[in-house]
Amino acid sequence: MSLNICRLTFRYNSILTSRSKVPFQACLIYRQKHSIVQQKTQNVSTISVPISINTQNEKVQEIKNCSNELDSSFENTKEAFKSKTNFELIRGLLVFHLCSIDFLVRNNQRILQFMRKFLGAALFKRILKLSFYGHFVAGENTKELLPIVRKMRKFGVQSIMDYSVESDSLQNIEEKAASEIVCEKKILKITEKEFDKILKIFTKCIDTVANATKREGFAAIKLTALGRPHLFTKYSEMIVQIQTFFKAVTGSTDDDIFLNKISKEEFLKRLEEFQIKIDNQVFEDWFKMLDSDDDGFIDYYDWEALVNEKKELIQMFTSFNVKTGRIEPLIQQFTDIEEKEFANMKNRLIYLADYAKEKGVGIMVDAEQTYYQPAISQITIDLMKKYNQDSCQIMNTYQAYLKTTLSNIEIDLRLSQRENFYFGCKLVRGAYMEEESKRAMDRGYENPINPSYEATNEMYDKCLNRIIKEHHNEKNKNKISVMVASHNEESIRNAIQILKDEIIAPSDNVIYFAQLYGMCDQISFSLGQAGYSAFKYVPYGPVEEVLPYLSRRALENGSMLQNLEKERKLLWKELKRRILSGHLIYKVPSE
């Protein structure tokens, strides 16, 4: 079955190959039916729903207790740094001081390379472990991790293990393969072996979480660690092309794409407008196959099946390539080898998800760059559909610095309602801002990042409010969890206020808090000891392989000078307090 729609192709080719990445996911066209009562609070527009008196009293009491325990200025250093030795405080001060020196931050990679060469691998490793690595990374293997995880747990902070090998290092796997051989099949053999090794590491990570957290922790994973990054780029492009095609046919924008649908007649009219000739019977069959609920319309959710289950249906759309002189598929496809690699990557993921489920461990999928993200998000949502039937075992990550994040959350929330799965979300601001902006400028596409920090903050609040609103939606009630993953004190205070206003107890597991290991302990430990669900993202991995992560930490800390200043002040305050109170040797309390 082949349909030539050259006109459409030429008109939209530029859009289809554009890099304005918008994650494409399935969606709902149905509006929420039940009524809700809106009320305004100080910062946010919130929703209140009646809950039973008993439960409400208990919840109110729990919220009150936590709130009374918490110093929300996060300046009670005695409590916040209770779990830290004096050495750790001094190391923190030194590391943050180095992060404030612009020259060191800008040249950190070159300096690290030089140090490695000059000092030799063994000494370099030792020095890093005593300084930067020791501060930001919990260890090389599960044996080194366990004591740290247990210690944090004693002080009310749970762990999310994060094997912090970044795609920069993973790119080396591809390079290694490519430098040794030329044959694609051999590349496949080499890379697949490497990814299988990483799978084993992730499996051990799940074991560690299960051992250390008594079946209530999370393991974080970067999907690009399980397959060649190239696959994610290509799959993302396919997703964006398919999405752009739907927008073109229905005249949708990012903001209303989840509301639009198109009938057979309208679709045909559109094709005519594009002067595309088509055999009526072929089109009729095609439409019928795509219209999953047989309601005579194709909505975004039906259309999304072209990405996965019904991907052969997209092959009907072909175009004439003037360069090659051949008729080619309108939406690019994987080669046979890539198809195999992709299937292997998915199998690894399914193996991990099954394994984690068996061990009672949740999986938190990290968000990455926009050229990987549509693929990552799509794959994660597919996992949620399968594994989040009874609980929030899989959590996706949303980056508020992207212009399209609120609409992506809307799409996914509606999908979770339609397909009846638990929606789990880690909400971050986003870590790749400079890289994204530079890439957009170099390649001449619209910058996907919000125009200002204030716009990102506004997006963060809007996303959080939208998710919490869904918690009160009858259809999704008690099936929503969101992790406020941020070092921004305003965002944390805002979330605490939402818990109060909405009468959501910390033990309801609707809002969690998380900060990175080595950063903002004053927030995590204050929250944890006050009774909130506090987590630390705990990176681990071999020294050489986490260097890109450390480099990112230096850069990020360098650009957050205000935060850094406060943290340094607090560390110094606590050190002085201990010295003045005669605790030259400080012993971490056992409980």
Ligand SMILES: Cc1cc2nc3c(=O)[nH]c(=O)nc-3n(C[C@H](O)[C@H](O)[C@H](O)COP(=O)(O)OP(=O)(O)OC[C@H]3O[C@@H](n4cnc5c(N)ncnc54)[C@H](O)[C@@H]3O)c2cc1C
């Ligand atoms: C537990 C945890 C998990 C994380 N997981 C991920 C992940 O999976 N993927 C990921 O990408 N990041 C992740 N991050 C990092 C996160 O995205 C942020 O980079 C980091 O936390 C800083 O943001 P903030 O909210 O903590 O602090 P803030 O200092 O309030 O915010 C800084 C952030 O604001 C945004 N910003 C700053 N200036 C501008 C500007 N001019 N225009 C637009 N936006 C601007 C940027 O995102 C910047 O990182 C994670 C962070 C935490 C704490």
